[in-house]
Amino acid sequence: MSVAEAEARELEIEHVGGGLWRDAWERLRHNKGAIAGAVLLGLFVILAVFAPLIAPYGPNERVAGLAATPPGPTAEHWFGVDEQGRDLLSRVVYGSRLSLLVGVVSVAVGLSFGMLLGATAGYLGGKVDTLIMRIIDIVLSIPGLLFAIALVTLLGRGLVQVMLAVGITTIPVFARLLRGSILAVRESDYVLAARSVGTPGRGLLLRHILPNSVAPVIVAATLAMATAIIDVAGLSFLGLGPAEAGLPEWGAILADNQDRLQASPHLVFFPGFAIVLSVLAINLIGDGLRESIDPKLRA
């Protein structure tokens, strides 16, 4: 793109009415990576929503006999079958439901508690801030997956517990990010100006400080969805995933078949590829978002 074109585009973007979010949206629309990510993620969402229509068989339906080294892809079973004779394509398609659910729910858990803590610490400051942040520092010093393992051991191994555990590990990240962002915004001229016309504290926080602080948190939340999917797959792989029998969780499929890697590589390849693709899609969107709403990149 030539300089003139870039300027023209910049102008065009600037002249769009509306606020920051509208601006961000305009930038995002022109970001090729983000579009590719969105299309890819859209495909996964369609797979998840319409799984019963798309998948040729049920996730636990037996379509072939038991086999120690199950056959690879055939015309009938595109992704091949597993050792229990289940259609792998169907399992992977149903698995996308779980992965998206895990991503959304764990991030929702982490985001809500993280933002609450971060906003409290950043806005109130002083001793409250010190207390909250020291606790968060301690939690952050524990590696995420290790912490999740500990939490799963504590909470139990259901799907909900696993999502909670992964969500809890993301709380400190969001809390710290929002706090830092609030600290910067709290000292801004427009907050001072708002105070000077007598805006009460609640209005300051909700209308002036928070809306200007959430941008980096939104980016982080998007990226955290990808991490959550990986973490849950990792927990499953370690045998600490959702314990519900026959749950077609991608990580669990990987774990179940790790010793068949040589004889039947398709059993590991397809669920692994699904994990990679979904995480890539979300990361592309997250990076695009970062570029479009990062205040430093804004004119």
Added chain:
Amino acid sequence: MTSPGSAAATDRTALLSVRDLEVRFVTRRATIHAVNGISFDLDPGATLGIVGESGCGKSVSSLAMLGILPQPAGRVKAGQVLLDGRDLVGLSEHDLRQVRGGEIAMIFQDPMTSLNPVLTIGRQITEALRAHLDMDKRAAAEEAVALLDRVGIPDARRRLSDYPHQFSGGMRQRVMIAMAISCRPKVLIADEPTTALDVTIQAQILDLLRTLVDSEGMALILITHDLGVVAGVCERTHVMYAGRFVETGPTTELFARPKHPYTLGLLKSVPRLDERHHRRLEPIGGAPRDMRELPTGCAFAPRCTYATQASWEVLPLLEPTAGGDHRVACHNPVPDAELVAAGLGLGPDADGDAEDDDQWRP
């Protein structure tokens, strides 16, 4: 109370009366003596200019008056801020909120950063209206249109739903002014309102402020380091150095016969358009005072060519000069002969009327 800095007799009830205001910033590493006992009175409709270099405590004084000093370091250590006889220092946050915007409003230096980028300007103007005047949404919006009209924003109704980034710097400052005057405050504090604007816009904004002060009867405190701005707008001028007023008086008199070496230094460092031959601008030597400790004598002594032993040892207080209402805090005021040499003093034919300070206008 005998207050060295009071501009006039203390028994007169002024609209705003600041008494011996002291502001400190206390951090673990140091205590900054930002404002060290300033006093002044402001009558309804009066215009007061406070001038001084960066860091002399101009802005901090105004933040202190509104109770919005940066926390947790900033605190008012002593003094009173009497608005209609009520002391604002120590007032509860709830009561202060009524004062802010309602009775004393403020305009900030940088209009580019003083508006919230994610809210429409309509939203930001009506915020003050709804907080203080208890207006409903529609009435507040109507009032906001009227206000934008008053500060000279064309097509006000349509622009209400625009965001700050859709306005130019000058227009944003107009919006800030509209916000500040929205609840018809009695005192308007303008903290360097034109510093971030280019010269032509500066003149427009100053004109607007002048008009508003005249028509609304608001008192104006104009904080600036630009002597030209003060000359054009303010009846009285207080010169501030290291958190104290060093010279106060009617603007005309003060510009014509500066008594404090610092004031003279400021005047000599400003270029003038009316000079016949080019004069070298004379900067003031040295650097601003380190505000971490209070000097025993005159804070300006290290930079002053007139300083004597007394300047280093005894703190000079504001004393009346021959010019009546003109006061100076200096042991060795600048002699008149010096002023003539600097091209400043009025000749024998000059009578110090208002026209003389026109030369300083921007």
